[in-house]
Amino acid sequence: MNQLQIISQDGQRVLITSQLAESYGTDSERITKNFNRNKERYKEGKHFLALEGKELKDFRATCQIDLLPNINKLYLWTEKGAWLHAKSLKTDEAWDAYEMLVDDYYSVKENIPTLTKEEAEALLFRRTADMIVKIPQLEQKIEEVDQKVDKQITLTQWEQRKLQREVKRKVYKFSDDKEERKYLFPELYREIYDRWGIPSYRDVLRKDLENVITYINAWVPKKKDEEKGEIA
Structure with a gap:
């Protein structure tokens, strides 16, 4: 060396x-x-x-x-x-x-x-000036991290139950028939999963909860297939 x-x-x-x-x-x-x-x-x-x-x-x-x-x-x-x-x-x-x-x-x-x-x-002044420059940069990084976290946090247990209640309320609104509701529940959940690209209602992001509830409130089931007795 x-x-x-x-x-x-x-x-x-x-x-x-x-x-x-x-x-x-x-x-x-x-x-x-x-x-x-x-x-x-x-x-x-x-x-x-x-x-x-x-x-x-x-x-x-x-x-x-x-x-x-x-x-x-x-x-x-x-x-x-x-x-x-x-x-x-x-x-x-x-x-x-x-x-x-x-x-x-x-x-x-x-x-x-x-x-x-x-x-x-002079040294203190220089260090202070450096910090003044760096603080906005740190704040920007913190904001970016917060935004990333918002995009990753899923529903709490209470929010999951809230979503389930909304689904139940909507399905019961359309049918009093117990057998028919067996098809309506999976149909509505399946549409939620497909629309938001998730495998389970537990994977709904917190930031999407209100949009999901709005979708549930506006949801209308597909017509019943009379020959098969199933929801198409």
Whole structure:
């Protein structure tokens, strides 16, 4: 392994993707693909730091390392992030390299400089500004998750009973004959299943309940097949 150029960010040593790839005997593209395939396992601030905008500009100005001129987002991998990448690669070379990184690179703690009052205030202001930018993005993500959840939640037991009562009320409205109702019940349920693409009334989504009830209220059974004595 070649001597790594030391990169420090937020008081800890980190590696850019090309350094990590070289250490593990692979290329940056594979590191990036592994990250994208397992992105849900990586936590920003724990496994990596992502620099963009002013942070990236400041990093370029202070860090003497070659970066592509058109890069707009830079990932810096922490020790825990390097561990996840070694785990994804599953090679002896990667694990050996990871152990060397821990012993000879990551384990060397950086001296965190004492900030002046002005520097501390400037840092606080920058972090606050970053949060102001990120909060609307987080709110948008939360809204998207809520919408996805709404599309997956099925009826509660109480709502299932409500739907059953509506079906029963409708069927009894059309027939007092016990034998005829034996055909009307499955006919109505079958039409609900076909229309909403579900195998059971228990699978009706909560967001669809009112529409299903409206459909039940407007439902009219098919004519009885006089020869077979069945509902066609």
